[in-house]
Structures are given as structure tokens and as C-alpha cells.
Amino acid sequence: MKQILYKPGRIFLSVPHMGGHERNYVQKALEDNWVSTKGPNVPGFEHDICQHTNAQHAVALSSGTAALHLALLVLGVKPGDEVICSTFTFVASANPILYAGATPVFVDSEEETWNMDPELLEEAIKAGISRGKKPACILLVHLYGMPAKMKEIMEVANRYEIPVLEDAAEALGSRYSGHQVGTFGKIGVFSFNGNKIVTTSGGGALITADEELAARAEFLANQAKDHAPYYLHSQMGYNYMLSNVSAGIGRGQLEVLEKRVKQRREIYTYYRDRLSDVEGLYFVPEPKTSFANRWLTTVLLPDGFSPEQVRQELEHENIETRPLWKPMHQQPLFESYTSFGNGTSDKLFERGLCLPSSSSLTEEDLAKVVKTLKQALE
Numbered sequence: 321m322k323q324i325l326y327k328p329g330r331i332f333l334s335v336p337h338m339g340g341h342e343r344n345y346v347q348k349a350l351e352d353n354w355v356s357t358k359g360p361n362v363p364g365f366e367h368d369i370c371q372h373t374n375a376q377h378a379v380a381l382s383s384g385t386a387a388l389h390l391a392l393l394v395l396g397v398k399p400g401d402e403v404i405c406s407t408f409t410f411v412a413s414a415n416p417i418l419y420a421g422a423t424p425v426f427v428d429s430e431e432e433t434w435n436m437d438p439e440l441l442e443e444a445i446k447a448g449i450s451r452g453k454k455p456a457c458i459l460l461v462h463l464y465g466m467p468a469k470m471k472e473i474m475e476v477a478n479r480y481e482i483p484v485l486e487d488a489a490e491a492l493g494s495r496y497s498g499h500q501v502g503t504f505g506k507i508g509v510f511s512f513n514g515n516k517i518v519t520t521s522g523g524g525a526l527i528t529a530d531e532e533l534a535a536r537a538e539f540l541a542n543q544a545k546d547h548a549p550y551y552l553h554s555q556m557g558y559n560y561m562l563s564n565v566s567a568g569i570g571r572g573q574l575e576v577l578e579k580r581v582k583q584r585r586e587i588y589t590y591y592r593d594r595l596s597d598v599e600g601l602y603f604v605p606e607p608k609t610s611f612a613n614r615w616l617t618t619v620l621l622p623d624g625f626s627p628e629q630v631r632q633e634l635e636h637e638n639i640e641t642r643p644l645w646k647p648m649h650q651q652p653l654f655e656s657y658t659s660f661g662n663g664t665s666d667k668l669f670e671r672g673l674c675l676p677s678s679s680s681l682t683e684e685d686l687a688k689v690v691k692t693l694k695q696a697l698e
């Protein structure tokens with residue numbers, strides 16, 4: 321039997337943090353035998369997501385990846401289409417483009433938020449159009465919970481009339497110009513994976529203002545079952561629904577979302593303040609336009625230190641850290657695809673590290689991380 325063993329007292333990067341009421345929703349589901357993909361927690365959870373994000377419609381799904389896949393499909397992305405995608409992201413942003421039979425075109429980040437550079441985006445769109453391939457969709461990411469430059473990006477997208485899909489998997493609770501991320505594009509996607517700011521133990525959702533898109537996503541998620549007294553299918557569908565038990569966990573978690581955002585932001589501030597005397601250590605500031613959920617606190621290390629060397633030193637003290645995402649254009653899987661670069665994501669990957677950011681971390685844990693990191697950077 322495969323076993324997962326950790327030394328006791330390990331400080332993890334990001335772990336689930338229950339609020340307390342999850343068990344009530346789950347217990348009710350068990351008592352009522354709603355242990356399936358149907359049941360009252362699912363629409364309840366969708367309603368709660370709308371409340372928290374100010375979205376008109378939410379569809380609860382089995383993962384953030386599934387939500388991205390369905391979002392591309394309902395936005396009309398077809399085999400052979402090109403989809404613009406942030407290169408600086410987790411692979412789950414880009415894989416759904418391949419599921420849809422489309423071709424990713426990667427765009428690099430700007431230095432302020434580390435997200436899609438609006439100028440490079442326009443360059444990529446123009447290049448596509450001149451090749452006779454206008455991009456079918458812009459898939460941008462709000463990485464580590466930091467909102468992308470939505471004003472500039474939406475201006476470009478609107479000018480070329482290209483639908484925007486926001487991968488807000490890491491950014492639930494983040495705002496830009498006072499609005500929740502995920503509500504700027506045609507569709508926004510969240511993940512409720514176990515390492516995200518709140519979790520359903522595995523799940524995702526998409527939000528949209530467009531009732532038809534929501535209905536179509538729900539239809540495809542449920543094996544594209546047509547209206548008929550028997551099982552009638554005229555299109556290919558998927559099994560992407562969220563279970564009523566998982567949705568119950570999600571309902572409990574959304575009750576504490578704001579608290580979790582506050583806690584993660586406090587962790588960021590703690591690190592930034594206690595490490596302010598380490599020369600050359602860089603923390604990403606929050607632009608005036610934005611309110612970041614600070615899902616993970618990220619740093620760029622001073623010159624002369626490699627993320628891997630520092631990671632190992634912290635690992636030695638039983639502290640989990642993680643390099644920043646390796647950009648998609650550097651991945652063997654995506655190497656052959658077109659990419660519009662400016663060197664930003666390459667530099668971030670070479671110099672960056674994610675620090676333990678679980679909302680359940682104690683002051684003692686945080687002090688240990690600070691002390692160990694200071695020693696590693698001496």
C-alpha cells in the first residue's frame with residue numbers, strides 16, 4: 321500500500337482549513353442520502369458563489385480544470401482554433417486548450433502583477449490576424465491571487481472583439497477596481513482543490529453573466545443529456561458535475577472565505593515586515609487598483625541565491641516551499657507552440673519562491689519560516 325508520510329510538525333505550503341460548519345452540510349447530506357451529484361447543496365453552493373462574487377450565474381463542477389474546459393467549449397472554441405494563454409501559470413490553465421483540440425499561443429507577463437502583459441497580448445493578436453488566424457479566446461490568469469491588469473486587457477480584447485476567459489482558480493476573493501476577479505470576462509473560473517484558499521476537497525466552478533452560457537455548461541457537464549423521458553443524446557458531453565457532499569464542504573468554506581482572505585493577507589504582511597531587512601528580497605506590492613487574496617506569498621530572492629538551494633535549506637527544517645511556476649513556453653509539452661516573450665516569466669522562474677501560506681499557520685510557524693529563511697539568505 322502506498323503511504324504518504326511526513327515528519328511531524330511539518331510546515332506546509334497551503335493546506336485545507338475548515339471553518340466548522342462544513343460538517344453540518346455534509347452530515348445533512350448523509351442523513352438525507354443525498355450522496356450523489358444531485359442534492360440541495362449543489363444549487364446552494366452555486367447561489368453562495370454568486371453572492372460572494374456578484375456573479376449572475378454559477379455552475380459548480382468537478383474541478384477548475386473541468387470548468388476551464390467547458391468554458392472554452394461554450395465560448396465556441398473549436399478544433400484548429402488558436403487560444404491566447406498566459407505563459408506564466410500552472411499547466412491546468414493550458415491543458416484544456418488541448419482538450420478542445422485548439423492551439424495555445426503563449427503570452428508573457430508584465431513585471432508589476434506577473435500576469436499577462438496587455439501590450440504583448442495585442443502583439444500576439446495582431447500577429448494571429450496577419451497569419452489569418454484571429455484568436456478565438458483570451459485565457460488569462462490571476463496568478464497567486466494577484467489580479468491581472470484588467471482595464472488594459474479588456475480594452476484590447478474589446479477592440480478586437482475576442483472573448484475573455486479568466487482563470488481565477490487561485491484568486492477567489494481578489495478584486496480589481498472594486499469588482500471580484502472572474503466577473504470581467506465572459507466567463508470566470510475558480511478551483512476548490514485542496515490547496516486553494518477554500519476547498520470542496522476537489523472541485524471547481526465557472527461564473528458568467530450570460531444565462532445561455534451557464535445553461536450550456538451545465539448541459540455539457542451532465543453528459544449532454546437532452547430533454548426526453550429516456551436517455552437521449554445528440555451531442556458529446558462530459559461527467560463534470562460536483563457531488564452534493566463536496567458542495568456541502570464548499571458551502572461551509574464560503575462562510576469563512578473573507579476570514580481566509582484576511583488571514584492570508586496578514587501572512588503576506590508578516591513576512592514582508594519581518595524580512596524587510598534582507599537586502600534584495602522582493603515582495604510583490606499590491607497595485608492601487610487591486611485587492612489580492614494573497615493565496616500564496618511569493619518572493620524573488622536576492623542575487624546569488626537559487627530557489628532550489630533555498631528550498632532545500634528550508635526543507636531541511638521541515639518547511640515546504642515551492643519554486644514559482646515554470647512557464648508554459650519552457651515546458652516540453654508546449655515547447656513547439658508559438659509564444660510571445662519578454663523574459664519576465666523566465667526571470668521569475670529563475671529567482672522566485674512561494675512561502676508557506678496556509679491560513680492555519682501559527683505565529684510560531686511563521687517565526688520559524690522567517691528565521692530559517694534569514695539563515696538561508698545570509
Ligand SMILES: *Cc1c(COP(=O)(O)O)cnc(C)c1O
Binds near residue numbers: 386489490513
Ligand atoms: C489549481 C489551478 C487550476 C486547476 O484547478 P483544479 O481544480 O486543480 O483542476 C487551474 N489554473 C490555475 C492557475 C490553478 O492554480
